[in-house]
Amino acid sequence: MIVYRTSRGWFVERGESYFMLKEASLNTLIQSEDLHAYLASIAATGDAADSLDLSGLEAPIEGQEVWAAGVTYYRSRSARIEESKDAGGGDFYDRVYSAERPELFFKAVAHKVAGPNSEVRIRGDAKWSVPEPELALFVNPRGQIVGFTIGNDMSSRDIEGANPLYLPQAKVYDRSCALGPGILIRKEPMPRTTEIGMEILRSGRTEFSAAITLAEMKRDPAALVEYLYRYQSFPYGCFLLTGTGIVPPDTFTLRSGDEIRISIGGIGTLTNHVA
Numbered sequence: 001m002i003v004y005r006t007s008r009g010w011f012v013e014r015g016e017s018y019f020m021l022k023e024a025s026l027n028t029l030i031q032s033e034d035l036h037a038y039l040a041s042i043a044a045t046g047d048a049a050d051s052l053d054l055s056g057l058e059a060p061i062e063g064q065e066v067w068a069a070g071v072t073y074y075r076s077r078s079a080r081i082e083e084s085k086d087a088g089g090g091d092f093y094d095r096v097y098s099a100e101r102p103e104l105f106f107k108a109v110a111h112k113v114a115g116p117n118s119e120v121r122i123r124g125d126a127k128w129s130v131p132e133p134e135l136a137l138f139v140n141p142r143g144q145i146v147g148f149t150i151g152n153d154m155s156s157r158d159i160e161g162a163n164p165l166y167l168p169q170a171k172v173y174d175r176s177c178a179l180g181p182g183i184l185i186r187k188e189p190m191p192r193t194t195e196i197g198m199e200i201l202r203s204g205r206t207e208f209s210a211a212i213t214l215a216e217m218k219r220d221p222a223a224l225v226e227y228l229y230r231y232q233s234f235p236y237g238c239f240l241l242t243g244t245g246i247v248p249p250d251t252f253t254l255r256s257g258d259e260i261r262i263s264i265g266g267i268g269t270l271t272n273h274v275a
């Protein structure tokens with residue numbers, strides 16, 4: 001079941017039908033003891049909406065914080081070592097890749113997040129910007145993973161590479177994060193064969209495209225959540241991006257007008273344009 005947010009409110013999709021979640025908010029839905037069962041009961045007893053305009057979707061987030069894990073794929077480790085070598089990056093990225101404690105960083109709150117079909121941004125003071133296509137976990141206040149969506153962890157690689165202490169500036173700015181198109185509500189982990197794909201179009205032509213599977217992720221999503229929930233609380237739950245395994249070649253940087261399409265099997269496609 002996928003939950004979507006529109007200007008008319010929240011809807012749950014089951015099969016080919018959409019059911020409105022009357023007076024619902026994600027802040028209250030996430031408190032549910034069994035969100036999957038609750039949504040299934042609405043889909044079983046509610047009246048299906050005539051249709052849902054999926055082009056008018058909004059970012060599926062309210063009071064949740066967005067956090068991100070880093071260097072969870074070998075490709076990310078290699079790319080960070082390369083981009084930071086002139087600045088003496090040393091072996092930090094190699095060490096965090098194999099350490100027990102993961103890299104976790106704060107990414108966004110709702111007002112910084114772009115929804116489906118809207119604009120993401122690149123920083124005006126960055127010269128090297130990339131999207132990072134990532135599986136995003138939807139986690140309830142009790143630290144249980146109750147769903148999944150697609151996340152784009154937009155990043156300024158030159159700022160990050162100049163000094164690891166610049167990471168928050170490379171990662172956190174207005175519309176540096178995109179989420180959507182909806183949240184797949186599912187208790188079981190996503191299959192390791194699940195594919196994450198990204199295509200970047202420039203003037204309508206494919207400039208870059210690549211795909212990986214979740215089997216390449218080094219960390220267990222539940223272990224990432226366990227670390228994130230140590231000594232901090234999330235009254236409305238949170239989203240946790242699980243890191244990128246796709247990094248475009250070092251010659252590539254995003255430009256205004258580029259279209260970014262990120263697809264994850266079972267969830268859908270998140271499309272954004274660069275402002």
Ligand code: DO4
Nearest residue numbers: 069070071072076243244
């Ligand atoms: O360490 C820098 C950020 C890593 C990251 O965002 C990723 O691996 O996806």
Ligand code: MG
Nearest residue numbers: 132153243244
């Ligand atoms: Mg990332």
